[in-house]
Amino acid sequence: MIQVEHLTKDYKRVKRREGFLGSLLTLFSAEYQTTRAVDDISFHIREGELVGYIGPNGAGKSTSIKMLCGILVPTSGEIKVNGLIPHKNRMENARQIGAVFGQKTQLWWDVPVIESLRLFRDIYKVSEAQFKHNLELFNELLDLHEFRSTPVRQLSLGQRMRADMAAALLHNPRLLFLDEPMIGVDVVAKERLRTFIQQINREQKVTILLTTHDMGDIEKVCSRIMIIDHGHIVYDGNIDQMRAKYGTQRTLVVEFEESIADFVAPHATLVKSEGRKKWFAFNRFETSPSTLIRHISAQFPILDLAVEEPEIEAIVRTIYRGQPEASAKEAR
């Protein structure tokens, strides 16, 4: 569905000067400053996949999505979206994709939602039957009818996101880009959007590329995850593999029958001690929970035990902080 080969995007920014004279000078002799937002990335996405695309701010996520939409023109490299080169066939490509940018709305600020959707119907040449059918579907799944005649500027963020989602899907795109669609949305609305995203992926076989900072989204929704940092893809694979590879640190939580003094256990570090509870961090390649438990229970009576898996967020944090290139490639 999507093929990206050695994609690179440089931004040439004009160093700006102050004032009237400055802007005149800038017109005639501009100093440029080049930044590489996306640096030689390659990936493939198959039809029907639901891929989480994550990375810290400024990593190049939005830039790459905008290139997939044909909004930005790549500096070098190749993109094919369902056989089309987006920046050469921007309008044709736009017909087969849908997009929601969380920070901006595609709808018209001053018009009621339904008017905006009608304009979308005309722009995308959606047939009347399809339009009706989709509206019913969105009513059912997104409760669109609650705010269909409200102007967009009066919508709450959650409603706006639902309206944007409806607009993006009105023409039944094969491919959907969601760029931080959950930003600022409350827990209930978020849950609902997640369910909706899964539903359209499963039932309508829409291929989805989801950008988010919320690891909950990734864990609950995505089957595959791509991590980009400083313009490079540093991880591409499924979540369990990622956990296995990077989530080596685990924590053993022990509750003792009575509070006892801190002590040292082999291959583990005591990270926290609170009342009768103690937290031991250990690397699962150095020791196993059972050895550790055996060691501890030999010395003190234990009331309760728990082994905590690393949070996906913590794993991603270690990947962001920079892993050697080799291990990222190996992980694929």
Added chain:
Amino acid sequence: MKVFWAFTRQAFQFVASYRFDFFAEIFLILLRMYSIYWVWRILYTQRPGAFGVSMEQMITYGVLGMALEIFMWSRPQHYMARQVKSGAIDTDLMKPLDFHLHMLARSVGETLIGLTVLAVPAVAIAYFILGVQLPPDIPTALLFVISLPLGYLVFFHLNFLIGSLAIVALDIRHINWAYYSVVRFFGGQVVPLWLFPPFLAWLAGALPFQSLYYIPMSIYIGRLTGAEAIQAIAFQGVWLVVLVFLSRMFWNWAHRRLVVQGG
């Protein structure tokens, strides 16, 4: 085409609901018409026969220039600069719409509302109180009706070119300010080109700006007639073709250099 009119209608409604303070605007236009009327009256009493046309023709020219101020209402370059600056340009480019035609549709809507609710009523009022003339005959009126939209289209494309510059330069306020002064002066909005000193007249005659005011208004008052009028319309047509071509090229070039701000 349906979409084109949808955008036109939307722009129309937008202007109607937002920036439209009918009474203030029409009062302002009438005031300007009245000023220009008095300026020419006084000048004509001082030096009758020095301006090449009759006083009634000249007053009509001046009043029309004030009414057609509404052409300045539609500023696609502002929209483009705003979208580029805020980064919202990507929501425009997301849609399967030709950007150039999209801008044209909006601009047509904005201009149509200005024409129908302000320019035409203001000229009608001026007809009764300031003695503004109608075109001398039907063919003249027809030529005017051809020339005016051509002038608007030439102007739109100049604006669109300035707007495309916003993609590269981001801040076009200074350029825009200078540009509007040039349009007003070389367009002959207030002072018709035949009163210019030879060099300036020659320069104004070569530039496209006269398409907007001087050509349609001179046709209206019967100063440009017959072959001259046809020639002037052809001049507008040629500039329009050149500008459409330049706009498409320049926009494509600018699009390659687009940087989406934020996010």
